[in-house]
Amino acid sequence: MSVAVQPVLEVRNLSVALPKGADREHAVEKVSFTVNPGEIVCLVGESGSGKSVIAFTVMGLLAKALKPTSGEILLQGENILTAPESRLRELRCTRMSMIFQEPMTALNPVMTCGEQIDEVLSTHTKLDPAARKAKIIAILTRVKLPEPERIYASFPHQLSGGQRQRIMIAMALVLDPVLLIADEPTTALDVTTQAEILKLIAELQAGQGTGVLFITHDFGVVAEIAHRVAVLRWGELVEMGPMEQILSRPSQPYTKMLISSVPSIHPVHRGVRLDGATVLRTDKLGKTYSGKSFFQKARTVKAAADVDLDIRRGETLGIVGESGSGKSTVARCIARLIDPTEGRIYLGDTEIATMSARKLRPHRRRVQIVFQDPYRSMNPRITVGESIIEGPMNFGLSRDEALARARSLMETVRLDPNSLDRYPHQFSGGQRQRICIARALAMEPELLIADEAVSALDVSVQKQVLQLLDEIRVRLNLAVLFITHDLRVAAQICDYVAVMSKGRVVEYGSAEQVFGSPKDEYTKALFAAAPGRNWDFGKASAA
Amino acid sequence: MLDFIARRLIAIVPVLGVVAVFVFLMLRLTPGDPAAVIAGDNATSDQIAMIREKLGLTLPIWQQFGIWMGDILQGNFGESYFFKKTVAELIAQRIEPTLALAVCTLVVALSAAIPLGVIAAYKQGSILDRFVMGLSVLGFSVPSFVIGYCLIYVFAIELGWLPVQGYIRIGVDFWGFLERMVLPSTTLGVIYIALVARITRASVLEVLNEDYIRTARAKGLSNRVVLMRHALRNAAVPILTVIGIGIALLMGGAVVTESVFGLPGLGRLTVEAVLSRDFPTIQTVILLFSVVYVVVNLLIDISYTLFDPRIRY
């Protein structure tokens, strides 16, 4: 960038105080950076790094509890940190715009999309209704929404998540602002939709020379879209630089650690014995939901159909797919948390798909599951020790025996055995997930199901939990069924991969084979959409 | 849309069925011979025998229910031996004051409660908010007859601005009618205002935390526009729901208010009927109130579709 250009956004020495009683004093501390015209700057950080706080401070939309205490925010040279609310309102959507993470909730459900964009124009311009409508149709066309006229009159709930995010982008860019702030705009979207939205943002900003402040936690997205990157940790700027430099030659240990934690999308060659006994086999497994009603025809949804899987001892099978692909349905059927409607599940030689709840109980021990949300998967009212020993005691272990087992398992998952009498809220997300693993292992299962078990975790924590899972698999010669939407994670942990789409398995094979030379069209599209697929994080950090 | 209405209509059938069974069983649960209970204390044995015959008391209970239900569905609600009239006539005579009271109360209460609730939410945490919320708790806590007598004491007895009690038919003297409605509808309105103001504040506050409100603010809209155009309409559904549920309070309150202000309405009739153990009248009034309650809530359910395009089941 040439020096003569005035940056669209310049943040100088910004500090934002947290309310008293929080775990630290500042949400953001002495952060400075600039965004130049036509440039995409990514703010990257794990949860709690203060990246979103910066975005909201710039827009003046900060929650009242958070107070900026020092610094300046210059929008084209004008300090907006001290500007009155009325001035900020004038600037919003005209000079600076923002799009948000949750397209499903960011639009008013009772107004049509057209009306909502129209509001921007009627607030900030003196255009007559016909001119406004023309302008809206034009921007809807620019964000590549099909049938703009129909979309104009549609309510948000009639559109998909990706379409809603396009509406948000249209709304943000309709008045050609100089700065666009995007707060994790693709995090809630499926990977294929994500790729389209990222492409759209890059195209539109390049065309108009808009400066973009892009907030994300995902280094894949960074590699895809950023010109420059700022890494944040606990509200402080760790380092900043051009994207290639930060990703390939980070100077700070924290950045190095973060980047090396990003799983590579290329599967590692894993020396697995392929002679293990089959632990689980499904035969044409299916789950159909049917809603009955008096007047309408009974609607049936095939959440999963004709799923044939096969897992041996000591082996990890991954099921990957986008939301609604049926991957979790399969996992929950196998754990018999829901009852499958078709097909068979063989656990060893026992068929459990059609077994009555009473007969099933002795077999429950053999399949254990770890859930996605570490904050909801343990009863908050009982100690983690009680949670762990509950299962073994159901199966006849004495309390002392169960406690002894719990203590040794805490060591297995690398937690302090003396913390068994603590409550779940006293542990962090990653620690809770370890405890959930310990609880599952306490049952001495044959099959461990991990249902998006690392998806809610920050990348550095995610890496540790993945390593732990893999270690345990080897040590206990466990069969693992690993459900994930994250291709990188799947590439690193799975021996075999089943790709699901619309309730069916579309491709099934060894990880190397599926990732290396996908055959199915959907699988190809899915991999092509993976952000940062051309960037091999593992290798870069090793270099 | 029609499908939605049709399904709602079908859904109220079991509800009204349960109400009918309960009302029917009421009389059968009373200790003593139902025929004698209906006939009242001064009945002759011939009258009792005739009633027994009519109710089919010798038949199995489900047949008795069938006979009773059949009568009800044909609009034959029985005869009040105490008032010496058919129940239908009795109710027709008494319905106007109750209806008038309900409508006046709704107008008074809603026009006060919704603005109060919105202002309280908008100025959350301010003195005004605390004041409105304080009044609302008070409204829940002071029984309506105490409020009624206080109002009578101040405005009718001490100040003499309004008549103490009584009712004038709307067609006879409109101003006289209005004058006599002011105190009763205010009295009855208090608890309703408390309820609706509270839910309005709560729903508006909840909506103000929604993501799309943040979007609206990010568009550069003023707080007033955000509140009126975005928040209020989204808060409408829970507010309407509570208005519907509150109708029950209104009906219960009418019984008390009519007694305090000497309005010759259905509420007063209910009390008179209970005091004289006039069961056909009690049964019919309860049935009537329940049907009105269910139908009003059905209409409110249907009206949701006007406010929220997502509700199309």
Add this chain to the structure above:
Amino acid sequence: MSAIVPDDIVDSASIAAASNKRRPLWQLAIRNTSVIFGGVILLVMLFIAIAAPVLGTVDPTRIDPASRNKKPGTEITYKLEDGTSAKRTVIMGTDSLGRDVYSRVLYGTRVSLMVGVSVAICAVGMGLVIGLISGYVRWADSIIMRIMDGLMAIPGILLAIALVSIWRAGLITVIFAIVIPDVPRVVRLVRSIVLTVREEPYVEGAISVGTPTWILLFRHILPNTIAPLIVQATFTAAAAILTEAILSFLGIGIPPETPSWGNIMAEGRTLFRVFPHNILYPGIFLAFTVLAINIMGDGLRDTLDPKMSKKV
């Protein structure tokens, strides 16, 4: 033993913060100003109820034709049992039968508190049992909920009036008549909690480690209902006290000779224009008691059940 992993360091601060926040709920509750305020008033009322006989009262049912309709503060002479007469000032006057309103109001506290507490306990108890069944036994659910919907379609006070009219009035009848309309609300509350909680991953986790249903219910599901039920119980008690007063005021509640606030006011209706105090004093006591319970309920809801406070 705990291996030093970044995960642990990152969260140590927030762990400390979190454990601070998680002090037992009842401790938070008893620090809440609304709870303290309401609680103190209720304790005073409880004291009045228990100590009514020694607070300068006379027999609240004693009729004294000689001193009917006295204004508050009048000094009256009345005969003692041994034939001598004594003088006393009637602080709140007397009613049209010459009964001492002050004594009746104080004794009336007993009836109101009794009604409030018993209705709350019965309604919550019955609602809890039925709600658990409804939330957990699928075939029973639709039947129970239809009946509850039906009961809820009858406006509460009218249902109570109907029930009172079936049996001749008495304290037990009145309590029962107030309980019935309240049960469906508790059932719905409990059922909705059960239905939400049973979807929680930790309940599914417990299912997958083979936990028997009754342990599941009592250990993992039931505790979630306690806080909302305490809140519900306070509001139920407040409404019950009001309903009892209304029934008695209409002359269809507790037998008129029993000193209850509703009865005192019912008696004072006819001569209200001349002697408003017969309605005023019991009205103030009634309003204060109910207000105290409601304020306490608000405070409890804010602390015990923050999610609920968003609804009404």
